[in-house]
Amino acid sequence: MERRWKTIIEPFKIKAVEPLGFTTREERENILREAGYNVFAIPADKVLIDLLTDSGTSAMSAEQWACLMRGDESYAGARSFYRFEKAVRDLTGYRHVLPVHQGRAAERILMGVTGGPDKVFLSNSHFDTTRANVESTGAQALDLPVAGALDFAVPAPFKGDMDVRALEANIRELGAGRVPMIIMTLTNNSLGGQPASMKNLREVSEVARHYKIPLILDVARFAENAFFIKLREAGYASRPVAEIAREMFSYGDGCMMSAKKDALVNIGGFLALNHDDWVRRAREVLILGEGFPTYGGLAGRDLEAMARGLEEVLDEQYLTYRLRSIEYLGEGLRKAGVPIVEPPGGHAVYVDARRFLPHIPREQFPAQALVCELYLTAGVRSVEIGSLMFGPEARMELVRLAIPRRVYTQSHVDFLIEVFADLTRRAGGVRGLRLLESTPSLRHFTARLTPQPA
Numbered sequence: 001m002e003r004r005w006k007t008i009i010e011p012f013k014i015k016a017v018e019p020l021g022f023t024t025r026e027e028r029e030n031i032l033r034e035a036g037y038n039v040f041a042i043p044a045d046k047v048l049i050d051l052l053t054d055s056g057t058s059a060m061s062a063e064q065w066a067c068l069m070r071g072d073e074s075y076a077g078a079r080s081f082y083r084f085e086k087a088v089r090d091l092t093g094y095r096h097v098l099p100v101h102q103g104r105a106a107e108r109i110l111m112g113v114t115g116g117p118d119k120v121f122l123s124n125s126h127f128d129t130t131r132a133n134v135e136s137t138g139a140q141a142l143d144l145p146v147a148g149a150l151d152f153a154v155p156a157p158f159k160g161d162m163d164v165r166a167l168e169a170n171i172r173e174l175g176a177g178r179v180p181m182i183i184m185t186l187t188n189n190s191l192g193g194q195p196a197s198m199k200n201l202r203e204v205s206e207v208a209r210h211y212k213i214p215l216i217l218d219v220a221r222f223a224e225n226a227f228f229i230k231l232r233e234a235g236y237a238s239r240p241v242a243e244i245a246r247e248m249f250s251y252g253d254g255c256m257m258s259a260k261k262d263a264l265v266n267i268g269g270f271l272a273l274n275h276d277d278w279v280r281r282a283r284e285v286l287i288l289g290e291g292f293p294t295y296g297g298l299a300g301r302d303l304e305a306m307a308r309g310l311e312e313v314l315d316e317q318y319l320t321y322r323l324r325s326i327e328y329l330g331e332g333l334r335k336a337g338v339p340i341v342e343p344p345g346g347h348a349v350y351v352d353a354r355r356f357l358p359h360i361p362r363e364q365f366p367a368q369a370l371v372c373e374l375y376l377t378a379g380v381r382s383v384e385i386g387s388l389m390f391g392p393e394a395r396m397e398l399v400r401l402a403i404p405r406r407v408y409t410q411s412h413v414d415f416l417i418e419v420f421a422d423l424t425r426r427a428g429g430v431r432g433l434r435l436l437e438s439t440p441s442l443r444h445f446t447a448r449l450t451p452q453p454a
């Protein structure tokens, strides 16, 4: 398109539609009470706009739906597998490609092969399932985000970077033998969906090479990260985003991917590695838990749709719209006086509940209180990233508004901004919550809560 137009439009037209779940305030009060003030327990058809996650919620393209009919469902050596394997190899350059049913299966397999008591995994930030899979082997997961990553009010272009000096200091102190791998999460989901720079990735890979520790990329949102590099990092503005993505992968020795994000599908994932010995062992675990290595817990049609999605996600019209739509929500919230994590991330805007609801103490789950108030007010579902998710040692009280890919339009976002403007005026009246029941690990999925008395 010519550059003269300012308005960035959704680069698609809509062929199939689904109704939104309209409810009354009274219905929502009952639904939330029955759900134990945990939005994971709310039936999706009682949600008007669902920002719980961008995972597995993408709208597939007409071409991807067509891929489903081309799926080869042979048990071994299906045509769809070879197409998928080629797509992943062309993108990543890694030799071995193992499909899995979703990202955490790749984590469980790889951590199972490399983890164990006494081992320490080092990352810019482990995603919650990554951490859980590291810890379940008895190993420790250490986050080494760059300085400033937790200063939510201060914008910076690459807050997803790793603290390279801390990385090196930790390796020296632990001894390289205790560090099975270094993990770069791209973008950094747990800290606001912020990108890492190519420069940082290069520096981390130099440290990894020096100490002969494999660098594994957690690439759920590799395309968003690559486009941020194109927009923000010197020297990349005129490089095609596909080339930038390939350069990112070139610094790693392998990757874990949740295809439910940047492969634009509803289920799927993969593990891609150069390490022959790890792959041999990973294949054995894969067969035990997921299936034969040419389908890995998926149908042939899923592999086709993933292969296609990995190509579509690198379309620059798509990525321009994608990052602009998140930024547009961020701008609207900022104007409405809502404190957000700056700058907006690649897949979500994060509201800082500690600043938005300063009258609610930590022990009363301010971020979860805001999640509940959003649902009560307008049927909008979001998710807490705070002390309900991480326990009392949580370093943040955030509400994540994750935007599904190619699903909502600008008027949905304008509506969200209006809802938040209304909430800003009533914030002082929002009440905290008390925990009734929970499980020890990943408790935010199943916890039950109740409002504090007025």
Ligand SMILES: *Cc1c(COP(=O)(O)O)cnc(C)c1O
Pocket (backbone or CB within 6 Å): 055, 102, 103, 104, 105, 127, 129, 130, 185, 186, 189, 218, 220, 257, 258, 259, 260, 261, 268, 269
């Ligand atoms: C979603 C996600 C995972 C886990 O993937 P699932 O497909 O949900 O199992 C791992 N890492 C990151 C960064 C993610 O965003």
